Amino acid sequence: xxxxxxxxxxxxxxxxxxxxxxxxxxxxxxxxxxxxxxxxxxxxxxxxxxxxxxxxxxxxxxxxxxxxxxxxxxxxxxxxxxxxxxxxxxxxxxxxxxxxxxxxxxxxxxxxxxxxxxxxxxxxxxxxxxxxxxxxxxxxxxxxxxxxxxxxxxxxxxxxxxxxxxxxxxxxxxxxxxxxxxxxxxxxxxxxxxxxxxxxxxxxxxxxxxxxxxxxxxxxxxxxxxxxxxxxxxxxxxxxxxxxxxxx
Amino acid sequence: xxxxxxxxxxxxxxxxxxxxxxxxxxxxxxxxxxxxxxxxxxxxxxxxxxxxxxxxxxxxxxxxxxxxxxxxxxxxxxxxxxxxxxxxxxxxxxxxxxxxxxxxxxxxxxxxxxxxxxxxxxxxxxxxxxxxxxxxxxxxxxxxxxxxxxxxxxxxxxxxxxxxxxxxxxxxxxxxxxxxxxxxxxxxxxxxxxxxxxxxxxxxxxxxxxxxxxxxxxxxxxxxxxxxxxxxxxxxxxxxxxxxxxxxxxxxxxxxxxxxxxxxxxxxxxxxxxxxxxxxxxxxxxxxxxxxxxxxxxxxxxxxxxxxxxxxxxxxxxxxxxxxxxxxxxxxxxxxxxxxxxxxxxxxxxxxxxxxxxxxxxxxxxxxxxxxxxxxx
Ligand SMILES: Nc1ncnc2c1ncn2[C@@H]1O[C@H](COP(=O)(O)OP(=O)(O)OP(=O)(O)O)[C@@H](O)[C@H]1O
Ligand SMILES: [Mg+2]
Numbered sequence: 001x002x003x004x005x006x007x008x009x010x011x012x013x014x015x016x017x018x019x020x021x022x023x024x025x026x027x028x029x030x031x032x033x034x035x036x037x038x039x040x041x042x043x044x045x046x047x048x049x050x051x052x053x054x055x056x057x058x059x060x061x062x063x064x065x066x067x068x069x070x071x072x073x074x075x076x077x078x079x080x081x082x083x084x085x086x087x088x089x090x091x092x093x094x095x096x097x098x099x100x101x102x103x104x105x106x107x108x109x110x111x112x113x114x115x116x117x118x119x120x121x122x123x124x125x126x127x128x129x130x131x132x133x134x135x136x137x138x139x140x141x142x143x144x145x146x147x148x149x150x151x152x153x154x155x156x157x158x159x160x161x162x163x164x165x166x167x168x169x170x171x172x173x174x175x176x177x178x179x180x181x182x183x184x185x186x187x188x189x190x191x192x193x194x195x196x197x198x199x200x201x202x203x204x205x206x207x208x209x210x211x212x213x214x215x216x217x218x219x220x221x222x223x224x225x226x227x228x229x230x231x232x233x234x235x236x237x238x239x240x241x242x243x244x245x246x247x248x
Numbered sequence: 249x250x251x252x253x254x255x256x257x258x259x260x261x262x263x264x265x266x267x268x269x270x271x272x273x274x275x276x277x278x279x280x281x282x283x284x285x286x287x288x289x290x291x292x293x294x295x296x297x298x299x300x301x302x303x304x305x306x307x308x309x310x311x312x313x314x315x316x317x318x319x320x321x322x323x324x325x326x327x328x329x330x331x332x333x334x335x336x337x338x339x340x341x342x343x344x345x346x347x348x349x350x351x352x353x354x355x356x357x358x359x360x361x362x363x364x365x366x367x368x369x370x371x372x373x374x375x376x377x378x379x380x381x382x383x384x385x386x387x388x389x390x391x392x393x394x395x396x397x398x399x400x401x402x403x404x405x406x407x408x409x410x411x412x413x414x415x416x417x418x419x420x421x422x423x424x425x426x427x428x429x430x431x432x433x434x435x436x437x438x439x440x441x442x443x444x445x446x447x448x449x450x451x452x453x454x455x456x457x458x459x460x461x462x463x464x465x466x467x468x469x470x471x472x473x474x475x476x477x478x479x480x481x482x483x484x485x486x487x488x489x490x491x492x493x494x495x496x497x498x499x500x501x502x503x504x505x506x507x508x509x510x511x512x513x514x515x516x517x518x519x520x521x522x523x524x525x526x527x528x529x530x531x532x533x534x535x536x537x538x539x540x541x542x543x544x545x546x547x548x549x550x551x552x553x554x555x556x557x558x559x560x561x562x563x564x565x566x567x568x569x570x571x572x573x574x575x576x577x578x579x580x581x582x583x584x585x586x587x588x589x590x591x592x593x594x595x596x597x598x599x600x601x602x603x604x605x606x607x608x609x610x611x612x613x614x615x616x617x618x619x620x621x622x623x624x625x
Contacts, residue, residue, distance in 0.1 A: 053501050082503035093498030095490070107502045109407070 004031040005067075006163060006195050007052065012061030014047055021047055023219040024061075034189060034196040034209050038241070039216030045199040046090060048216075049167055052197070053087060054078060066162070083111055086156030086194075090167040092148050094140040094155065101127070101136035104155045111159070126154045130184060146177045150184070157188055164189070166198040170205050178202060182209050203242060215241075265290075270299045275308040278316030287319045294327060302327055307338040317350035325352075388507075388585050395508045396515050410513040411520075418479045418514065419521020423528060425478070426471050430462070430529040433470060434536025437461055442544045451545045455552050456559040458537030463564040464624075467530035469616055472575030475522060476608040480583040483514060484604035487587025488597040496588075511584045515577070522576040523569045530568060567623045574619065575612050582608035 007029035014022040021044040029035045037045050050056050052063055054070050063070050065081060073081060087093070094103045105123040108114060114122075127133050130150040140148060149169055156164055169185070170178045186209050189196050200206060206213070206227070213230045215223035217237055223230060230238055264282055266273045267290075278286060294302075304320065306312075312320075324334045339347060399406065438458045445454055487510060490496050499506050534556070541547040586604035590596040 050497070053497070055497055055500060079503040082501055085501065087498065087501040089494040089498055091494040093494040095495050095498070096493070097486075106407075106504075110502070110504055113404075 086161035277311035283319035414517025434533030438537035438540035462533035483583030488590035526572040
């Protein structure tokens with residue numbers, strides 16, 4: 001059993017312009033699991049992710065990634081930490097001025113001194129993992145929504161990260177594409193031995209891939225635990241969440 | 249006693265409300281079409297209302313919508329403010345539901361703004377201006393220059409070809425417009441002064457005039473304004489779009505510094521090309537002057553060029569170059585500043601683009617006058 005903690009959030013509170021969004025939330029993410037952060041629209045899921053990624057200052061509260069308090073890292077240490085994380089943004093986040101191939105190759109180009117040919121080869125490998133081998137020379141604007149998501153996924157995993165963060169990877173996909181994206185993520189997780197932290201609303205997706213669940217409501221974490229515990233939970237909002245989506 | 253009527257286009261003047269003693273009766277319906285008139289009229293009539301109590305009786309009211317509900321509660325608030333107790337009574341079930349739905353409990357937020365005096369207002373604005381604009385602009389400037397110097401010696405930090413790419417976009421592609429504009433400006437300046445100079449028989453001085461005007465002032469200034477219009481906006485739009493589409497976040501979490509990755513190559517590209525662009529502009533402006541001198545003052549090009557030797561000073565050429573470097577930095581910095589400051593949303597992108605151009609042109613003119621004082625006073 002390897003319940004090694006890789007991410008620990010303690011007492012995080014966030015408010016924007018005096019309006020509280022998260023108050024005093026704490027949770028833990030374990031190694032090689034897929035952890036899903038759940039909650040209604042505007043409940044602060046993206047906000048949590050951005051704090052974990054160090055895009056906003058953590059105040060008050062503490063976030064430890066791989067055993068390090070992220071507030072105490074200097075620029076270099078933070079950069080090294082970033083190299084162990086892959087991020088998949090809600091809005092895609094591919095640079096529109098570069099081709100898909102260049103986008104995927106970018107982290108390698110910037111952080112390694114591998115020769116260009118090897119970089120290209122690695123980028124192609126990752127693109128073929130997500131079935132996008134032929135898009136190397138295309139620009140992001142030329143891809144469909146589902147392809148864009150897969151391309152963003154390819155870039156997120158190009159450095160073989162230890163952790164993968166996904167913000168609503170499935171939003172806007174049809175059920176078939178969604179299922180294949182989920183399969184892709186679980187496969188990649190197995191192949192690259194990653195831990196995955198994922199924000200999503202898609203119940204079908206959650207039932208398919210989640211190991212653990214963190215449920216946000218009214219600025220708080222109201223449930224944290226395994227998916228089977230969640231399904232057995234007697235909390236009204238959790239029951240509602242799973243039932244509502246099952247029924248329709 | 250008094251009866252309100254709706255003045256609408258329909259022929260029948262429906263009575264929809266009636267003030268009797270301390271009771272206001274509402275009839276039929278109160279909706280988007282009628283509420284405005286109702287509120288304005290009632291406020292006028294209740295101005296001198298003296299009784300300690302007002303009852304709004306909804307018994308006759310069959311239909312109401314959100315505008316009607318809001319109007320009633322608005323009236324209630326206004327009248328309560330005069331220490332008159334207002335009660336709303338006898339609403340039917342359907343009307344009551346609407347009152348519940350759109351009533352003030354739903355929208356708890358108070359729309360009342362704190363009254364601030366003018367000085368207070370000015371103070372907060374100024375504080376905000378200094379706190380956010382000036383300091384952040386200075387911080388950005390420091391950051392950009394730091395990395396620009398730092399990365400001169402570590403070419404690995406940029407993408408291959410990015411600097412030349414930017415040099416083409418910002419500098420080379422602006423050549424045609426700059427040259428054409430400056431030629432016309434040179435021509436017009438020489439033309440307009442030729443009439444005056446002819447009066448004094450000082451025709452030949454048109455050479456000095458054009459050369460000095462172009463080299464020291466017009467060349468750098470017009471070039472910078474044109475580049476600001478072309479590229480200042482493009483820089484702001486590019487960075488703002490990247491921010492809105494999370495590309496900047498993505499860069500950061502890939503361990504890349506957006507300033508080094510995006511702004512520094514633009515800075516290099518701009519600073520490498522804008523002095524040459526300025527020199528080209530000078531040449532074009534002088535050529536325009538030469539043409540005007542030939543056409544209107546009968547000064548042959550050979551004579552013009554001969555005379556030019558006496559009026560060109562190294563100092564003018566150098567100040568032109570220095571000015572152009574300053575303006576180039578201003579263009580890139582303001583473009584980036586407003587790009588990074590953008591608020592979420594596509595509308596924000598357009599706004600920051602416009603502001604970037606306006607501010608960079610203003611700053612260029614400001615810098616022009618300061619540099620003019622420094623070099624020539
Ligand atoms: N930069 C910001 N400035 C001000 N308010 C913000 C900012 N970012 C987020 N918020 C507010 O914080 C709240 C949570 O936003 P967040 O994006 O985290 O929601 P979410 O749970 O990801 O929602 P969704 O499922 O719709 O993506 C929202 O009310 C939002 O308005
Ligand atoms: Mg979100």
